Amino acid sequence: MNYRALSALLAFILIVSPGAHTPKAIAQNQDEVLVDIGGKSVEKDELVYLLSKGKGASGTVTGVSREEFEENFQLFVNYKLKVREAESLGLDKTEEFNREFASFKETLIAPYLIKNSLEEGELRKAYSRMEEILRASHILFQFPPNASNEDSLIVLKMALKVKGEIENGGDINELALQYSDDPSAKTNKGDLGYFTSLQMVQPFEDAAFSLPLGKVSDPVLTNFGYHLIQVKDRQKNPGQVRVSHILVRFDPQNAGQEENARRKISDIYAEIQKENTIWEDIVKSYSEDPATKENGGILPWFGVGTMIPEFEMAAFSLTELGEVSPPLKTQYGYHILRLEDKKPLDSYEEMEESIRSRILRDSRSTMIQSQVVAIQKARYGFKENETSVDNLAAALNESAKSTFGGVLESKGLTSAELFTLQGKTYKASDLWKYMQEEEFVPRSKGGTFDIWYGRYIASILSQTEQMDLEANNKEYQMLLKEYRDGILLFSLMNQEVWQKGITDSLGQVEFYRKNISNYQWKNRVEAYLVKVLDLSKIDIGRKALQGNGFNPSVIQAFETNFKSTASLAFTTESGIFEYESHPILSKADLGLSYQEISVDGTTYLINLGQKLPAEPRKFEESRGLVIRDYQEFLDKSLTDKLKEKYPVKVNQNVKEEAFIALNQ
Structure with missing residues (x-):
């Protein structure tokens, strides 16, 4: 399952866009418990959060009617019943769940991290300067x-x-x-x-x-x-420009060559000034740039600072589309430019990912990471044992990773303290364990201890920040829990409803037989409909179809003929149709085997055949509808079963508080 599938599922279940809450249980406050489902409490805030998100996503006016609230409350209870069942079945303990939830978690946490706000600041600063x-x-x-x-x-x-x-x-x-x-x-x-x-x-x-x-x-x-x-x-910033060019090369060390090139470019420029000259022909005949001479000399879009200055200045000085520059000299030779197009600087939203990619590739990424670590250290009470760390660096910086553990033990340094964080002390043995688990090849220069110690600190601080968010950030808690529950819901529904509805052929047939009244054909007729798109060709249709009725051989002949002689003159449709609700056939005279009618200004040629009375559809004819309805039946049956299995106790006072909160 992917992000989009989960989003669609949650929106369907609760008419909201995707959102959350933690894998850890949020501390229960009995005054906040909205509903008890089989002994598990659900707080009011979760319903308010989900409905508020749905309201914001749909752009509706502030507030929710009593009817909407009751409808959504019941959907919410059904949703939580299914999550309760998924937990009971152990779906939250599977390897697939853990892998998928970890993947979602990595994406969901990003906007809440210190790093994100610092990156956002750098992105905004970079774009501001780009202006x-x-x-x-x-x-x-x-x-x-x-x-x-x-x-x-x-x-x-x-x-x-x-x-x-x-x-x-x-x-x-x-x-x-x-x-x-x-x-x-x-x-x-x-x-x-x-x-x-x-x-x-x-x-x-x-x-x-x-x-x-x-x-x-x-x-x-x-x-x-x-x-x-x-x-x-x-x-x-003038944005970006696109030009085409003609290039005449010369060897800068050869004065004679340069003079010849200058004369040649002058002659070309004079030729361009003549009436009826075609730029593309001139380029193809005279340009010495093999990469562009065959396509009119066109170069890719470029902005300021990406071309050599003299070429760039000439390009941006052109103002009218099609304007041609006088010859200019660069280190590559003599050029003549023609302006093909201009466009302003893209918006921040359009450039955001490109800017992010460039920032994360240069020194700013190191600066951001340093700032992140400094803020994390201050926030979570990081205290380094400087003396111990200096001793470890002196003893271990010259050791390779493969000998690091041995040296640590031989010098009796495994219990040496590194730092304390939120009251917990981390030791050299913890660093060595981390080094053994990490597949990391240092690319920067420095001592073995220094490189791995810095990486270890960053890892521990990152874990601490994530745990802090899970424990103390209510919005993130909600977001995480919603995705966790959404994955469980998806797994249960897939197992008990969706896949079963598709694969249980015996169940489908039984459901079809019990509900056959829902799968009935109305009055039908065999019909061949020809929509006339080119009235000048209508006689072709008349001659081929008039007086024949619904005749398969005539229809086949017409299809073959018009596709080869008048392929854009007609569109056709053939089959058995329920005529009473059909937009064209409902206006036809069923007593005529051939007729021409006009609907909304369009002419149709119609051949009619046998009329068929209302009757039950065969199972094969109804299979798609049956599967859909069978899945809805399985869903309702599952919900009814879960309501019996897990008694639902609603705190009416807290429910009313939720309604009031949504209308404030």
């Missing part, structure tokens, strides 16, 4: 290989010196030529062109988006070194 584009220049000061602290300090002092030169009137682009360790500075003088959020490493982005225009930043540390950044321009 504008920056143009910035930078100077990079790289560290030497295997840099010491002293080396790093020297690099920082150099960055501060150059910052002073800029603040005293120096030009960052000229100074980039002199000082920058970024290889591209030789050609772009440190000008990065326009960019937006998630296109630079996080520290660089954070600094750039916080800078006023023209102000030079303090040295910004990234994995590349120290950067000085100056923002030259800010604009609203």
